[in-house]
Amino acid sequence: MKIISVLEDFGENENTIITLVPQTKDDLFTIYQIIDKEDEVIFKKLFTTKKDEVNRKTSTDLVNLRLKILSYEFDIKEEYLRYKGVTVADDTNTANLDVPVGKFLSFSVTYEHQFTIFKHHFNKYAKRLLKEALELETKSDTAAVVLQEGISHVCLLTASSTILKQKTEISMPKKKDATDINKFNEKTEKFYRATYNAMMKNFNFDELRMIILCSPGFYAKALMEKILKYAEKEQNNSILENQEMFIIAHCSTGYLQGITEVLRDPEYSTVLQNTKLIKEIQIMDDFFEHLNKDDNKAWYGKEEIKRAAKLEAVETLLITDTVLKSDDIDERETFLDLTYNIEQSGGRVFVFSTLQSHGEELGRLKGLACILKYPIPDLDEILENK
Known part of the structure; x- marks a missing residue:
């Protein structure tokens, strides 16, 4: 999260004014926790206004709007945070220039534009949330891949959620004869390569401290071997020089429940005890x-x-x-x-x-x-x- 400014307004409304730019799903989660009903926000939105009542000409522009929050919808997995509210007077003279007061609108928080929160009750909890959002150690530094035959889930682990970044699923043929075995081996290689590509797409290996590979049977170990093979071929030093970040663990399923099993397992708790989620x-x-x-x-x-x-x-x-x-x-x-x-x-x-x-x-x-x-x-x- 990029914080532009935090100001105390000791005027009539006694607001704390926070201007920020969200950058990750965790930032959306922090904003969701900070903004309450009756708080106000200034945000950018494409808005259509009439320019000429006689000719009824309209114009769609990106404008600043100030709303009092009435309700919200939030889904962290889909990166969806939407607020509904009503336009109110803006004493900063930067918003609602072409929009009447009392108009009901909605908007979705995006990573593209900064917006401003007018917080009426900036209590100890909200202050702590904002502080934690700015501290590096509270960011996601743990990732996980949970898999079984033909299916894998690439995830980031945060204090707020296990976030599924990408699912890979490949139908594996039965091994009845030599031809089927060859097809099975080809599909297996394709599966591990696709899982590796999903990790490369969704993980920042230079920022992660730990990557848990977990599965029933031998699939996690096999994935580790493939990761090193592909990294060696690509000369991916972020992996080759940080092999100690990988932990191979056993679980009973290749679905997301398997990650929770590992986090609860005393065998791995010593290694994982520094993460907020495991605590x-x-x-x-x-x-x-x-x-x-x-x-x-x-x-x-x-x-x-x-x-x-x-x-x-x-x-x-x-x-x-x-x-x-x-x-x-x-x-x-x-x-x-x-x-x-x-x-x-x-x-x-x-x-x-x-x-x-x-x-x-x-x-x-x-x-x-x-x-x-x-x-x-x-x-x-x-x-x-x-």
Whole structure:
């Protein structure tokens, strides 16, 4: 993400004005989390205006429009972030020059043009999101290829999602005789070459720290051998000089679930522990382990966790972005203060994306759970007796 400027407006509206240019899917995700209903934006859009009422001539131009946000649609896999809103007065005199106030419009966020956000409540959570978007270590530095016979999925792993960049599928013939075996070998070579080409197209090998090749059986190992063969032939030094970035792992399926299996497998967790995604999965597993043991260290529910926080007993807080992005500003501020107080008392806070599978799991627990520093068997009874 390219940040042009961040300004505090201490005028009547007390907005924080952020001008930026999104550059990746992760940037769209950050924008989705930052912009709330009632915030305002200035963006560029092709707009048709009447130039002459008498002759009814029209002109289509790229103009600046200022909208108050009313709703949004977001699909990170399709790189689709669309807002709907209504035009409002613009005190910067740069937008809505030919468009009346009160007109309902929609627009999609693109990578082509900068746009400006007028943020009414630039709270601690939004500030942290913007800061993280600018830090190199929060960018995607881990990729994965999960495959089985005739099918592969080339993915990038981010804090927000497993992003499928390209799927390769080739129908493999049965091996009944020598002719079929030759055809099978040709198709196999074609399959691995196509997978390699997909990696070259979608991966920046100079920026990645880790590439997981995972599969049932021997397919991941075979792919690694083919990658080195093709790289040697092409003198691709980005691969040849960084072979240690590749990890070969076993999973039960060549589909996307296989990546989650690897991320959860203790055999690979030591190698993968530096990535934010694997840390979140491990924390979820720890929480459910305590819950299944019924050792009174795992709790979920807003009131229970608030009580535990007052006792400074929270070791780890698990909270979804949906809870922190509540439309109720007072509720949002309450949970932002909760996360701050837990961090101040030595606890850890993990914010889970509901676009990721483990974030969905947490969402089914109302988006809030915790692991305590010590057991509190009567935490809910204390609340009932209050």
